[in-house]
Amino acid sequence: MTGVGTNRVAIIVDGRAVAADVEPRTLLADFLRDTCGAVAVHIGCGEGTCGACTVALDGIAVRSCLMLAVQADGGTIVTAAGLAALDGPPDAQNLTPLQLAFRAHHALQCGFCTPGILVATALFLRANPHPTRAEIVDHLSGHLCRCTGNVPIIAAIEAAAGATAP
Amino acid sequence: MTRPLRFGTRTPRREDPDLLRGEGKFLADLIPQGALWLTVVRSTDAHAIILGLDAEAAKAMPGVAAIVTAADLPAGLGHLPCVDLIDTSLPVFHPVLAGERIRYAGQPIAAVVASTPAQAEDAAAAVIVATRKLAPVLSAADALRPESPWLYPELGTNAVHVTRQLVGDPDAAFSVAALVVEETVAVHRVGAAPMEMRGCFGEVEPGSGRLVLTSTTQIPQSVRAHLAEILTRPAESILVRAPRLGGGFGLKEAMYPEEVLVLLLAERLGRPVAFLEDRREHFRSAVQAREETIRIRAAFAVDGTATAVDVACLADIGGAYGLVANAPGAAIANARGGYVMPNFRSVATSVVTNKPPLNVYRGAGHPQAVLAMERVMDKAATALGIDRAAIRRHNLIPAWMLPLDRGISYSGLPRQILDSGDYVHAFDMTLEAIGYAAFPARKAAFEAAHPRRKLGLGLSFMVEMTAVGPDEPAEIEVLPDGRVRLHAALTAMGQGIETVLGQVVADTLGIDLDAVEISLADTDRIPFAVGTYASRGGAVGGSAAAKAGKALIEVATDLGADLLGVDRSAVEWSEGAIVRRDGTNEPLPLVELARLAASAGRADALRASVRFAVPDTSFAYGAHAAIVEVDTGTGVVTVLDYAVTHDCGRLGNPMIVDGQIVGGVTQGIGATLYEEIAFDAAGRPLTQGFFDYPIPVAATAPRFHLLHLETPSPHNPLGMKGAGEAGFTGTPAAITNAVADALGQDLPLTRDPGPLSPARIRALLREREVAQAAGFSA
Numbered sequence: 001m002t003g004v005g006t007n008r009v010a011i012i013v014d015g016r017a018v019a020a021d022v023e024p025r026t027l028l029a030d031f032l033r034d035t036c037g038a039v040a041v042h043i044g045c046g047e048g049t050c051g052a053c054t055v056a057l058d059g060i061a062v063r064s065c066l067m068l069a070v071q072a073d074g075g076t077i078v079t080a081a082g083l084a085a086l087d088g089p090p091d092a093q094n095l096t097p098l099q100l101a102f103r104a105h106h107a108l109q110c111g112f113c114t115p116g117i118l119v120a121t122a123l124f125l126r127a128n129p130h131p132t133r134a135e136i137v138d139h140l141s142g143h144l145c146r147c148t149g150n151v152p153i154i155a156a157i158e159a160a161a162g163a164t165a166p
Numbered sequence: 167m168t169r170p171l172r173f174g175t176r177t178p179r180r181e182d183p184d185l186l187r188g189e190g191k192f193l194a195d196l197i198p199q200g201a202l203w204l205t206v207v208r209s210t211d212a213h214a215i216i217l218g219l220d221a222e223a224a225k226a227m228p229g230v231a232a233i234v235t236a237a238d239l240p241a242g243l244g245h246l247p248c249v250d251l252i253d254t255s256l257p258v259f260h261p262v263l264a265g266e267r268i269r270y271a272g273q274p275i276a277a278v279v280a281s282t283p284a285q286a287e288d289a290a291a292a293v294i295v296a297t298r299k300l301a302p303v304l305s306a307a308d309a310l311r312p313e314s315p316w317l318y319p320e321l322g323t324n325a326v327h328v329t330r331q332l333v334g335d336p337d338a339a340f341s342v343a344a345l346v347v348e349e350t351v352a353v354h355r356v357g358a359a360p361m362e363m364r365g366c367f368g369e370v371e372p373g374s375g376r377l378v379l380t381s382t383t384q385i386p387q388s389v390r391a392h393l394a395e396i397l398t399r400p401a402e403s404i405l406v407r408a409p410r411l412g413g414g415f416g417l418k419e420a421m422y423p424e425e426v427l428v429l430l431l432a433e434r435l436g437r438p439v440a441f442l443e444d445r446r447e448h449f450r451s452a453v454q455a456r457e458e459t460i461r462i463r464a465a466f467a468v469d470g471t472a473t474a475v476d477v478a479c480l481a482d483i484g485g486a487y488g489l490v491a492n493a494p495g496a497a498i499a500n501a502r503g504g505y506v507m508p509n510f511r512s513v514a515t516s517v518v519t520n521k522p523p524l525n526v527y528r529g530a531g532h533p534q535a536v537l538a539m540e541r542v543m544d545k546a547a548t549a550l551g552i553d554r555a556a557i558r559r560h561n562l563i564p565a566w567m568l569p570l571d572r573g574i575s576y577s578g579l580p581r582q583i584l585d586s587g588d589y590v591h592a593f594d595m596t597l598e599a600i601g602y603a604a605f606p607a608r609k610a611a612f613e614a615a616h617p618r619r620k621l622g623l624g625l626s627f628m629v630e631m632t633a634v635g636p637d638e639p640a641e642i643e644v645l646p647d648g649r650v651r652l653h654a655a656l657t658a659m660g661q662g663i664e665t666v667l668g669q670v671v672a673d674t675l676g677i678d679l680d681a682v683e684i685s686l687a688d689t690d691r692i693p694f695a696v697g698t699y700a701s702r703g704g705a706v707g708g709s710a711a712a713k714a715g716k717a718l719i720e721v722a723t724d725l726g727a728d729l730l731g732v733d734r735s736a737v738e739w740s741e742g743a744i745v746r747r748d749g750t751n752e753p754l755p756l757v758e759l760a761r762l763a764a765s766a767g768r769a770d771a772l773r774a775s776v777r778f779a780v781p782d783t784s785f786a787y788g789a790h791a792a793i794v795e796v797d798t799g800t801g802v803v804t805v806l807d808y809a810v811t812h813d814c815g816r817l818g819n820p821m822i823v824d825g826q827i828v829g830g831v832t833q834g835i836g837a838t839l840y841e842e843i844a845f846d847a848a849g850r851p852l853t854q855g856f857f858d859y860p861i862p863v864a865a866t867a868p869r870f871h872l873l874h875l876e877t878p879s880p881h882n883p884l885g886m887k888g889a890g891e892a893g894f895t896g897t898p899a900a901i902t903n904a905v906a907d908a909l910g911q912d913l914p915l916t917r918d919p920g921p922l923s924p925a926r927i928r929a930l931l932r933e934r935e936v937a938q939a940a941g942f943s944a
């Protein structure tokens with residue numbers, strides 16, 4: 001039953017169907033975290049400036065803190081927890097090639113920014129499998145990382161792109 | 167031993183798989199179902215008297231469970247703590263909620279609890295606060311003017327905390343100096359701005375009634391002790407846990423009002439109460455850092471020998487003490503850094519103003535002190551016509567002088583004895599790495615090709631207190647499956663402590679890294695410790711872990727001998743198993759030993775609890791160099807190359823140390839060039855979020871050249887010193903010196919506070935042009 005002042009939202013999150021009634025003002029980020037249990041969606045600012053909350057919505061990178069849950073109704077969402085859907089197949093530890101490259105290059109310290117960067121980067125590499133360094137730097141312009149100094153993140157993406165080269 | 171040691175290798179981090187899958191278990195991921203939500207009503211005035219507060223309409227709003235003001239707090243509730251007070255410190259403590267007077271915009275006035283965050287925010291917006299505005303005091307210099315209002319009228323001053331040091335006879339040295347260099351270094355206010363904001367939740371433990379706080383804190387054990395005082399209840403009735411933090415950097419080495427409020431309200435309402443800060447709130451309620459003005463004078467002989475330094479530091483600490491009364495003080499006492507400078511005087515004064523509290527941030531006062539000293543070095547070199555590198559080499563403490571007692575002791579900290587290293591060698595390595603000798607040619611070629619653009623090279627040398635005491639606990643136990651679990655008091659915040667401690671335990675016991683589990687930051691397990699700060703985790707936490715491992719070997723070998731029914735001297739520990747020295751039995755592995763112990767009712771014997779006493783502070787040091795490009799048309803400063811030679815003793819995990827240095831330098835670049843927490847003329851914060859607090863991004867990253875020396879610390883068995891803060895500490899000086907080199911040493915880059923932003927660079931260049939046109943300067 002849809003209560004007064006709520007809307008039904010049905011989405012698929014990392015392969016799992018979720019449907020719930022939400023207040024119209026509910027942000028997609030909050031809906032993903034609180035209702036869908038998608039804790040890989042991190043909230044670093046809540047206002048579109050950091051990129052930590054980035055998810056793939058129907059194959060497009062979106063900042064889930066800048067969207068309402070109702071806008072995503074009927075959509076398919078991938079978070080870092082389901083990165084394999086965007087990146088290559090995972091290994092035994094359930095890590096995809098991109099995640100392994102981040103680990104190998106120490107491209108994460110606290111790991112709070114990481115899920116958003118992974119999702120955005122997996123989509124970026126699908127669209128541009130062999131980016132130049134300048135393109136990688138440009139791609140990262142909307143993602144803030146306070147720990148790593150960003151250099152290792154660039155290196156990890158370069159390596160991941162190189163590794164998937166034909 | 168055949169097993170290769172983990173220590174010293176680039177072991178991949180154990181925390182990575184969880185974090186990469188988004189399963190980091192940060193605070194926001196742990197909030198219990200059914201928790202109520204706290205929103206704090208904050209002052210919008212910087213300085214005001216509260217006349218009245220009307221929460222009636224707010225209380226009637228949907229979902230509201232409670233609204234609490236200062237008047238509703240329990241009688242006798244304490245204030246937030248300050249840990250470096252001295253006899254003469256004045257009482258300017260931060261209340262949990264403001265009672266009568268508001269001292270900064272953002273100060274908590276009331277707590278609103280409701281069923282959802284949105285309901286709590288709605289109700290908070292409906293709380294009406296009537297105030298009488300007072301004139302705000304917005305700089306330390308203003309606060310000291312005779313006509314300035316007092317933030318605490320009963321004290322009759324805004325200068326609340328003063329520390330002094332004196333070594334030798336600086337006045338005598340100044341009186342015979344060939345050259346006296348004077349410089350003012352105004353450092354603006356910045357924030358650590360970790361990507362994870364602050365948060366906490368309070369619960370009452372069923373049965374025991376203990377209060378349980380889970381918080382984004384670097385210092386859970388200290389928070390527990392402080393909570394016991396604030397709440398006037400026994401520490402045993404309080405439990406504090408810290409999950410993994412999404413960055414700390416000192417911002418979470420503080421105590422916050424919300425940590426008290428969620429416990430009080432959880433107890434009152436019988437439900438868990440949770441608080442998550444938002445980013446706008448963060449820039450007015452989390453502690454801020456660095457703001458201070460340093461006046462430095464140094465005496466030089468004609469050959470460039472620095473004979474004396476006199477330094478005064480005025481810190482703008484905001485409306486009340488943070489966890490420390492004087493964040494810059496300890497570093498100002500250490501302002502000579504790596505230079506000999508036999509005569510020294512310092513005074514560090516903390517002044518209250520109508521801004522949020524000042525606290526430590528990566529490097530605490532060190533980066534500012536290094537900046538002041540290194541500006542002086544460049545100015546002296548220019549005045550004396552000596553090469554910038556040569557004057558530094560000439561004054562650096564030579565290796566043969568170490569250890570060197572600096573004759574300084576700072577409140578509560580041990581006497582400063584620079585322990586070990588080769589400063590000159592590190593400095594030379596950095597000169598080589600940055601291409602110092604070839605730089606004039608590079609600069610000439612570049613500037614010939616780009617008439618509007620200038621290149622500059624800046625140098626700095628830093629020494630800082632790391633791996634501080636007094637001690638560090640650790641517990642170790644064998645689990646039923648034969649794996650080993652280490653309990654440490656430290657907090658994980660991105661520095662890879664789970665990996666480093668795992669490496670140490672695996673090596674000590676001779677077992678696989680995978681057979682070691684690390685459990686952190688739970689006061690139920692380890693109630694007493696000091697916390698994770700001052701670059702101490704790896705060195706002192708690692709030493710405690712090694713000590714715990716050795717203790718476990720002893721008890722396990724004792725038990726093994728007993729269970730095997732042989733003499734203790736007949737068996738020994740080898741790679742995670744008990745073996746007979748004569749080789750007559752199969753090794754008894756830990757899993758078997760655990761099973762035997764359990765069936766003999768002696769499972770408890772397979773554990774040990776230790777405390778590593780830190781004999782003295784280890785001083786890490788490093789030589790930094792930066793090459794920048796400055797566009798004199800736009801004023802944009804771009805950092806092209808950055809070199810660091812750092813000595814943090816033995817490297818437990820070089821990959822992690824490099825990460826700390828690069829991350830720290832990057833934060834230093836941000837603070838020097840981009841970031842500033844600014845206020846309007848009424849003291850209201852202008853900084854609202856990352857759109858007006860630009861932190862470094864991929865596009866601003868320089869090329870890094872990292873080198874290490876590994877002089878073992880004499881103060882711990884692993885020979886480690888701290889690495890966490892070294893990157894930041896040398897950076898403001900190296901960048902500022904590089905800009906000065908590009909644009910001229912006469913440009914007053916540090917006279918006024920604020921980042922070296924394009925607008926500021928253009929204004930300074932314009933000011934010089936006008937002065938030159940008017941014939942005011944050479």
Ligand code: FES
Nearest residue numbers: 046048050051065
């Ligand atoms: S949380 Fe969405 S962009 Fe920062």
Ligand code: FES
Nearest residue numbers: 109110145146147
């Ligand atoms: S790893 Fe901490 S913010 Fe990026």
